[in-house]
Amino acid sequence: MKAEVLTIGDELLRGEIVDSNKSFLSDRLLTVDADVRWHSSVLDDPADMTDAFLRAAGRADVVLVSGGLGPTRDDLTIEVLAHTFGRKLVTDQDTLEKLRAFFARFGREMAPNNAKQANFPEGSEILPNPEGTAPGCMLRTDGASFFCMPGVPRELYRMMDEQVLPRLEALRGDGQVARATLLRTFGMGESNLDEALTDLDLGEGVTLGFRTAFPDNYVRPLARGATAEEAQARLARACDAIQMRLGALVYGEGATETMETVLGRLLQERGKTIAVAESCTGGLLGERITSVPGASEWFRGGIIAYSNEVKIQQLGVPEALLEEHGAVSEPVAAAMAQGVRERLGADFGISTTGISGPGGGSDEKPVGLVYVGVADADHVQARDMLFPFERPRNRAVTTQVALDWVRRMLLGEEPIATRYARRRS
Amino acid sequence: MKAEVLTIGDELLRGEIVDSNKSFLSDRLLTVDADVRWHSSVLDDPADMTDAFLRAAGRADVVLVSGGLGPTRDDLTIEVLAHTFGRKLVTDQDTLEKLRAFFARFGREMAPNNAKQANFPEGSEILPNPEGTAPGCMLRTDGASFFCMPGVPRELYRMMDEQVLPRLEALRGDGQVARATLLRTFGMGESNLDEALTDLDLGEGVTLGFRTAFPDNYVRPLARGATAEEAQARLARACDAIQMRLGALVYGEGATETMETVLGRLLQERGKTIAVAESCTGGLLGERITSVPGASEWFRGGIIAYSNEVKIQQLGVPEALLEEHGAVSEPVAAAMAQGVRERLGADFGISTTGISGPGGGSDEKPVGLVYVGVADADHVQARDMLFPFERPRNRAVTTQVALDWVRRMLLGEEPIATRYARRRS
Numbered sequence: 001m002k003a004e005v006l007t008i009g010d011e012l013l014r015g016e017i018v019d020s021n022k023s024f025l026s027d028r029l030l031t032v033d034a035d036v037r038w039h040s041s042v043l044d045d046p047a048d049m050t051d052a053f054l055r056a057a058g059r060a061d062v063v064l065v066s067g068g069l070g071p072t073r074d075d076l077t078i079e080v081l082a083h084t085f086g087r088k089l090v091t092d093q094d095t096l097e098k099l100r101a102f103f104a105r106f107g108r109e110m111a112p113n114n115a116k117q118a119n120f121p122e123g124s125e126i127l128p129n130p131e132g133t134a135p136g137c138m139l140r141t142d143g144a145s146f147f148c149m150p151g152v153p154r155e156l157y158r159m160m161d162e163q164v165l166p167r168l169e170a171l172r173g174d175g176q177v178a179r180a181t182l183l184r185t186f187g188m189g190e191s192n193l194d195e196a197l198t199d200l201d202l203g204e205g206v207t208l209g210f211r212t213a214f215p216d217n218y219v220r221p222l223a224r225g226a227t228a229e230e231a232q233a234r235l236a237r238a239c240d241a242i243q244m245r246l247g248a249l250v251y252g253e254g255a256t257e258t259m260e261t262v263l264g265r266l267l268q269e270r271g272k273t274i275a276v277a278e279s280c281t282g283g284l285l286g287e288r289i290t291s292v293p294g295a296s297e298w299f300r301g302g303i304i305a306y307s308n309e310v311k312i313q314q315l316g317v318p319e320a321l322l323e324e325h326g327a328v329s330e331p332v333a334a335a336m337a338q339g340v341r342e343r344l345g346a347d348f349g350i351s352t353t354g355i356s357g358p359g360g361g362s363d364e365k366p367v368g369l370v371y372v373g374v375a376d377a378d379h380v381q382a383r384d385m386l387f388p389f390e391r392p393r394n395r396a397v398t399t400q401v402a403l404d405w406v407r408r409m410l411l412g413e414e415p416i417a418t419r420y421a422r423r424r425s
Numbered sequence: 426m427k428a429e430v431l432t433i434g435d436e437l438l439r440g441e442i443v444d445s446n447k448s449f450l451s452d453r454l455l456t457v458d459a460d461v462r463w464h465s466s467v468l469d470d471p472a473d474m475t476d477a478f479l480r481a482a483g484r485a486d487v488v489l490v491s492g493g494l495g496p497t498r499d500d501l502t503i504e505v506l507a508h509t510f511g512r513k514l515v516t517d518q519d520t521l522e523k524l525r526a527f528f529a530r531f532g533r534e535m536a537p538n539n540a541k542q543a544n545f546p547e548g549s550e551i552l553p554n555p556e557g558t559a560p561g562c563m564l565r566t567d568g569a570s571f572f573c574m575p576g577v578p579r580e581l582y583r584m585m586d587e588q589v590l591p592r593l594e595a596l597r598g599d600g601q602v603a604r605a606t607l608l609r610t611f612g613m614g615e616s617n618l619d620e621a622l623t624d625l626d627l628g629e630g631v632t633l634g635f636r637t638a639f640p641d642n643y644v645r646p647l648a649r650g651a652t653a654e655e656a657q658a659r660l661a662r663a664c665d666a667i668q669m670r671l672g673a674l675v676y677g678e679g680a681t682e683t684m685e686t687v688l689g690r691l692l693q694e695r696g697k698t699i700a701v702a703e704s705c706t707g708g709l710l711g712e713r714i715t716s717v718p719g720a721s722e723w724f725r726g727g728i729i730a731y732s733n734e735v736k737i738q739q740l741g742v743p744e745a746l747l748e749e750h751g752a753v754s755e756p757v758a759a760a761m762a763q764g765v766r767e768r769l770g771a772d773f774g775i776s777t778t779g780i781s782g783p784g785g786g787s788d789e790k791p792v793g794l795v796y797v798g799v800a801d802a803d804h805v806q807a808r809d810m811l812f813p814f815e816r817p818r819n820r821a822v823t824t825q826v827a828l829d830w831v832r833r834m835l836l837g838e839e840p841i842a843t844r845y846a847r848r849r850s
Contacts, residue, residue: 012447012448012464013464014451014461015455017448018445019443019464022443022466026439027440027441029440036438038467039466041447042462043462211441276729281712282712282714282724283708283711283712283713286707287707287708290706291707291816294784295707296731299707300732300735301728301731304728306711306720306721307721309725357718395716
């Protein structure tokens with residue numbers, strides 16, 4: 001099943017937006033074993049669109065089209081598709097009613113332009129759009145099956161998953177259904193992950209993929225079965241096997257289980273709170289923790305201690321410690337974690353201090369050197385790492401180490417043996 | 426001059442990466458008046474590549490190719506391009522020497538694979554790559570001129586600007602050179618900006634574009650002239666005219682002058698320091714300020730006061746104030762700004778408190794309600810805003826308002842009359 005992804009819109013060709021719909025659709029097409037061979041984009045221009053439709057029909061079996069379903073003059077996808085393949089446009093009364101009801105709910109009259117969103121090529125199948133006003137459609141032509149979807153990502157994602165993928169599974173006609181997921185891991189490189197899973201029995205019909213999403217690595221099991229239930233059951237078994245093998249390296253699953261979300265849920269479940277003392281990360285730890293709605297339940301707050309005075313006065317780090325070891329040191333990281341825990345009255349205190357770069361490094365304390373500290377009621381610990389990245393990545397991976405450490409403590413696990421542990425001289 | 430952008434690589438078609446090179450190249454092509462009509466991507470597959478090259482030569486005047494210049498087996502762009510248009514591959518001795526020298530510098534032997542990076546189609550012009558090992562090339566064919574560039578963004582950006590654009594200006598052959606820039610504004614909507622500049626005399630050969638980059642809006646003047654100097658002089662005059670008209674609405678220019686960079690420079694120039702007290706932004710203000718290298722010169726630190734206790738104990742906000750007005754209120758925002766300024770010993774204190782959503786809103790204090798406070802040695806002020814966005818954007822625009830306010834104070838300007846000022850009942 002050869003596939004083409006065709007996105008339509010002047011804003012793409014003018015470079016005003018980065019077209020992430022193509023990568024989303026291509027990724028999803030992998031789950032139905034489609035061979036994605038072509039990506040194309042054209043202007044909102046009928047001649048160019050016709051040309052692109054005919055070319056796609058001539059070379060692909062499946063064509064996913066995104067964009068041009070809106071109510072404006074520029075939105076021509078349906079009209080041009082119908083014309084290209086000699087179909088009449090017919091109005092779908094059901095869609096028209098829904099459009100009218102949508103505008104009535106907001107007390108507005110439906111503009112004539114909006115009515116065109118109820119038109120579809122004769123013989124096409126309508127794809128509902130619960131996230132917006134413009135439904136999509138599927139049209140089978142002699143060459144290929146076209147799936148027209150909106151360009152708005154939220155609408156596109158849902159239509160692809162709920163309407164298009166099941167139809168593609170049916171089209172493929174081998175009676176096989178596929179289900180995939182992403183297991184999010186932190187702390188092991190891609191090739192080591194691959195090796196760690198080499199001899200693992202994943203069960204029938206399951207294959208593994210890998211993907212890097214700094215600072216994480218994702219494992220992507222894909223399961224096939226005769227029915228959706230069978231594929232789902234196989235996927236669940238494979239996920240269990242992978243989790244058994246990798247243990248706490250797997251911290252979450254899917255698009256939404258970020259490290260901060262998972263940590264927040266764990267803290268909430270156990271009725272624990274956390275506070276942060278940030279030097280080199282400058283607020284990023286707090287920002288990540290509070291990006292999760294409801295974070296006030298488990299997050300007390302933090303001290304951004306960018307200067308030594310703030311470390312001393314707001315965190316109670318002893319001046320002598322700073323003088324003896326310097327701000328970027330293990331004892332200072334430990335004192336920061338303990339200080340913020342006590343002063344803000346949290347169950348956990350976490351701290352960061354380091355040299356993010358590009359300047360500020362020395363032979364003894366080079367750019368990329370970072371200490372992370374964690375304190376709870378019983379212990380205070382700090383560890384050093386040496387990251388080889390530039391400033392934004394050094395800061396990002398530092399916060400991931402800190403959040404992951406607390407997650408592991410809550411699970412009764414040791415902190416990860418990071419690849420970036422500093423080599424002692 | 427019709428243009429096509431063709432990117433090559435399996436990782437694109439598998440959806441593993443979002444292809445931002447296309448939007449970069451398309452944006453740049455606008456500056457030479459190219460009519461960008463097609464975006465295409467194909468696999469690292471010789472048949473598909475040949476097909477794409479021939480199709481592009483048949484419809485475009487200029488084809489920008491990105492990817493496939495590396496040393497691995499998959500990197501086939503040059504080889505296939507030469508074969509497609511019946512050219513021999515010839516080795517460029519100068520490039521070969523540079524490659525050898527590159528490896529020698531790292532004490533490594535050059536692998537035979539790397540030598541192929543010195544091969545180019547006969548008759549092509551070599552495009553130097555100061556950022557990497559693989560040079561690009563320009564090949565004129567009967568149909569179109571092909572420009573082959575690396576896929577690595579840093580290498581691509583520089584080669585496009587330094588090697589390709591000047592050649593495209595020459596190719597266009599009307600003796601016109603174009604220069605463009607982005608003027609970054611914050612605080613006015615795109616249509617109002619457009620209106621504010623409608624009657625402005627931009628001088629000869631200058632046109633205006635607009636672009637939204639939340640929460641900013643960019644104005645994009647493009648100037649043409651007979652020489653680079655003339656275009657540059659016209660651009661500078663137009664920028665001056667726009668700045669005169671818009672005043673402090675324009676906060677920076679180009680890709681690198683972010684709000685936090687500009688504010689940091691202003692603080693540094695005046696020898697002033699800043700501290701932050703963050704509730705609803707949870708650390709994002711600090712994170713943004715410290716994303717600028719060297720921020721320790723002007724940033725003292727901050728208090729992330731996510732709970733009332735932290736507001737009271739770490740910032741000295743009177744308990745009575747919290748009880749009477751609530752944490753999300755003008756007096757509390759003011760007290761937070763003043764508290765952090767005093768306690769951390771900074772020249773400026775800025776604060777945020779609000780309801781970012783999705784939960785936590787009420788009729789009186791709805792989701793999106795935010796107070797920003799600013800304190801200096803003489804004054805404490807706070808203002809309320811009501812943002813209509815979802816959580817991440819509410820937080821992002823809140824920090825932009827806060828940073829911009831201090832920037833304006835340093836310039837002796839009033840804070841912006843934001844579109845989102847709350848309507849009082």
